[in-house]
Amino acid sequence: MCSNKKEEADQYIKQNKHKINNQYRLNYHLMAEYGWLNDPNGFIQYKDMYHLFYQHYPYESVWGPMHWGHAISKDLIKWDYLPVALAPDEDFDSDGCFSGSAIEKDNKLYLMYTGHVHTGPNKKKDYKQLQCLAYSQDGIDFTKSKHNPVIGSYQVPENSSKKDIRDPKTYKVGDYYYTFLGSNDKCGDGQVLMYKSSDLINWEFVSVIAKGNNNLGENWECPDLFSLQSKDVLIVSPQYLNANKADFTNIYSCVYMIGNLDYNIGKFEYNDFYPIDYGFNFYAPQTTIDSKGRRIIIGWMTMWEKEYPTHSNGHNWAGAMTIPREITLKDNKLYFKPVDEIEKYRSNEVALNNIKLNGEKTFDTYGDSYELQVVYDAEEASEFGLKLRANNQEETVLSYNKKDKTFILNIDKSGIGSKGERRTKINLINNKLNLRIFVDKCSIEVFINEGEKVMTSLIYPSKDALEIEAFSKGQCNIELLKKWDIE
Numbered sequence: 001m002c003s004n005k006k007e008e009a010d011q012y013i014k015q016n017k018h019k020i021n022n023q024y025r026l027n028y029h030l031m032a033e034y035g036w037l038n039d040p041n042g043f044i045q046y047k048d049m050y051h052l053f054y055q056h057y058p059y060e061s062v063w064g065p066m067h068w069g070h071a072i073s074k075d076l077i078k079w080d081y082l083p084v085a086l087a088p089d090e091d092f093d094s095d096g097c098f099s100g101s102a103i104e105k106d107n108k109l110y111l112m113y114t115g116h117v118h119t120g121p122n123k124k125k126d127y128k129q130l131q132c133l134a135y136s137q138d139g140i141d142f143t144k145s146k147h148n149p150v151i152g153s154y155q156v157p158e159n160s161s162k163k164d165i166r167d168p169k170t171y172k173v174g175d176y177y178y179t180f181l182g183s184n185d186k187c188g189d190g191q192v193l194m195y196k197s198s199d200l201i202n203w204e205f206v207s208v209i210a211k212g213n214n215n216l217g218e219n220w221e222c223p224d225l226f227s228l229q230s231k232d233v234l235i236v237s238p239q240y241l242n243a244n245k246a247d248f249t250n251i252y253s254c255v256y257m258i259g260n261l262d263y264n265i266g267k268f269e270y271n272d273f274y275p276i277d278y279g280f281n282f283y284a285p286q287t288t289i290d291s292k293g294r295r296i297i298i299g300w301m302t303m304w305e306k307e308y309p310t311h312s313n314g315h316n317w318a319g320a321m322t323i324p325r326e327i328t329l330k331d332n333k334l335y336f337k338p339v340d341e342i343e344k345y346r347s348n349e350v351a352l353n354n355i356k357l358n359g360e361k362t363f364d365t366y367g368d369s370y371e372l373q374v375v376y377d378a379e380e381a382s383e384f385g386l387k388l389r390a391n392n393q394e395e396t397v398l399s400y401n402k403k404d405k406t407f408i409l410n411i412d413k414s415g416i417g418s419k420g421e422r423r424t425k426i427n428l429i430n431n432k433l434n435l436r437i438f439v440d441k442c443s444i445e446v447f448i449n450e451g452e453k454v455m456t457s458l459i460y461p462s463k464d465a466l467e468i469e470a471f472s473k474g475q476c477n478i479e480l481l482k483k484w485d486i487e
Contacts, residue, residue: 005087021315024442037319039284042102061311061318066096114166190220207266217241278424279455346484355478366466381476387469415461
């Protein structure tokens with residue numbers, strides 16, 4: 001069944017990318033060159049370059065038969081596009097090359113991914129999913145293994161869905177390679193399956209390492225498991241996880257669990273689970289460890305079953321990745337901060353100190369693509385915050401309610417697209433709130449109190465919504481405000 005689908009996709013992109021409308025194209029986030037992008041895949045540092053693959057439909061700005069797009073970077077911020085890495089062109093992946101991961105073996109770059117195959121007329125219900133392998137000598141041109149599928153339906157245990165089993169995350173410990181697959185138990189609970197191999201080709205099932213208990217969604221996608229200090233961290237993206245007060249209010253969520261994995265019996269023990277991001281648009285992240293020893297995470301900065309204005313308005317693209325974030329472990333919780341490399345792209349610094357505020361203030365600086373650092377001393381204020389990408393009609397509002405100890409992101413007036421509000425509890429530190437905010441054309445990422453919590457959202461303001469405003473109900477002091485354009 002082999003075809004030239006990769007070449008056809010590359011040619012189509014080349015011939016049509018001039019049709020992109022750049023109004024909301026981001027300056028320092030990765031997007032597809034043309035068409036649709038979702039989950040990050042195959043995130044790895046290989047031969048001194050960062051490689052990031054992604055779920056990609058190159059022909060329209062909507063989800064379609066999945067390909068793997070491919071980009072590389074020296075610094076995680078500026079990316080160069082490479083040819084499409086995988087296309088659905090074999091019997092075992094004829095209807096999509098779904099998510100997966102990358103691993104280096106014998107100086108070759110291997111991709112392990114899920115092949116999606118329709119088995120009947122109802123494409124939403126009639127399908128099977130198989131785990132497949134591809135490899136490359138140069139990290140650019142990939143050949144699918146003659147042994148595919150390397151994990152077939154017959155290797156799925158009885159207490160697991162045989163069709164919703166996908167998104168392998170693969171790494172090596174000791175003499176064995178391990179891969180972790182997201183699935184469900186056919187009874188409404190998500191779970192992660194563990195397999196091991198000595199050669200990436202012959203896999204044996206080990207166990208269900210973790211599963212929900214009527215409280216963690218109907219199906220788990222995009223598992224990621226790694227060690228940090230003396231702990232193991234499991235990340236999963238549950239579908240239809242019920243909201244818990246202000247948490248898990250998106251249709252799909254993304255959570256982490258801190259515990260320990262016993263590789264001998266294949267059991268991950270943990271006590272609780274937490275959101276990774278508290279905003280509107282963060283899903284299906286993937287992590288890697290780089291040559292500096294950093295554990296870095298990138299997420300899909302969009303969400304399923306939402307409005308996509310760059311599609312509905314005919315801009316010919318949809319989907320982007322978050323800023324890569326370094327993960328650290330503190331007090332048995334994960335903290336997230338933008339990778340240091342972003343600081344190389346700062347320009348036009350504005351620095352203000354000790355701004356007494358009781359009411360509203362519009363600053364002389366403005367923009368649509370910048371980094372903002374703000375330290376508030378709450379003093380006597382009951383509420384305080386910022387209005388970004390603002391004009392007379394539009395604003396994206398960040399606020400802190402001191403009585404409720406709640407940080408709020410409101411996008412009701414952020415332009416076209418989705419509306420709503422997200423909230424999260426967070427304590428002031430010595431009566432102070434520290435914010436590090438990244439605005440990029442149609443996105444905002446807010447790192448609260450050194451990355452203790454993060455909120456990410458897409459916004460679609462007008463071109464002239466550029467103002468930066470501060471407000472306070474009661475006396476407060478902005479100890480520091482620094483702003484840089486990011487180019």
